[in-house]
Structure formats: C-alpha cells, structure tokens
Amino acid sequence: MKKLAVLMVLxxxxxxxxxxGYILVRGPRMTVQHHVREFQMVLPAPPAGTVAVAPAISRAPGEAGAAALTNPVAATPAALAQGETYYGYYCVFCHGATGAGDGPVGNSYVPRPADLRLPKVAAYRDGELLRAMLxxxxxxxxxxxxxxxxxxxxLVRYLRLLNSPR
Known part of the structure; x- marks a missing residue:
C-alpha cells in the first residue's frame, strides 16, 4: 500500500x-521561420492624389547660432507656469524640484546632473541655455x-526663474 502511495505521488x-525533457531535446526547432526583410518588402502604392511630406526636424542650434537666439516667449505668469509644468515633465526627475541636481533618478547617474541654480548656468544667454539643455x-x-x-x-524661461532669488 505504501509503495502504491509513493508511486502515485512521485x-x-x-x-x-x-x-x-523530451520536448526540450526533440521538440520543434526554430530553424525555418517565415520572415520578410525590410529590403525585400514590396510596399503598396500610395492612394491616388496623396502627396508625400517629410516631417520637419527641429535641431538644437549650433554653438555659433545659439548666442544669437533670443527667447520669443515673454516672461508672463502664464509662460512661467507653463515652463514649470514642462520642468515637471522633463527635468524634475533628474534635476530635482529646486534644480539642485538631486532628483531621484539623477542621484543614480555618474556624473550627477548639473545644479541649475549655479551662476555659470545663470550666465548663459537664452540661446546658449537652450543649446546646453538639448x-x-x-x-x-x-x-x-x-x-x-x-x-x-x-522651459528656458522657467530655468531663469530657478536662478533668480525668490
């Protein structure tokens, strides 16, 4: 009886x-798979009357052009609130709420993120700050x-607010 119970359990x-083990050793192989490489793909023709448009790529200005750029956004309370919102979206995780470079993600980086309140950052012109930011x-x-x-x-307008004494 005990042998039967042990056999039923094991x-x-x-x-x-x-x-x-049998399926692992003798099972199906992935040697033959249907695939189409990009260069082999035949794309369908575009619908009649359509016009191809290349997306506009907005690049950061070069070093020479950055100094000449001025911020087109006026320093209004609405623009500062908008910049603060964008700072919360894109920057706060690395640079922290005050811009000190002590955000929760930024603490794991080597080197640590820049302290955005430093005089060096405040000395940048708006275009240079934009270029450095991007x-x-x-x-x-x-x-x-x-x-x-x-x-x-x-966002550049809000970074100026971080540098100003409150």
Missing part, C-alpha cells in the same frame, strides 16, 4: 519531467528628441 512529476553631457542629450519644440522656450 509518478506525475517524474512523468512531467520526462515529457519536458545637447548637454551625460544622459541629457535625449532631450533633443523628447522635448517638443513648443515646450523648449517656456
């Missing part, structure tokens, strides 16, 4: 292990692809 897992060092350069062009100048 047989299902043992049978499962044998079946798993093409900075470390993990920051992704901002050129993440921050939409319409959000950039209000």
């Amino acid at each position: 047989a299902p897992p043992l049978l499962g292990a044998v079946l798993f 093409t900075g060092t470390g993990h920051e350069p992704v901002l050129e692809r993440v921050v939409p062009p319409g959000h950039r100048w209000p």
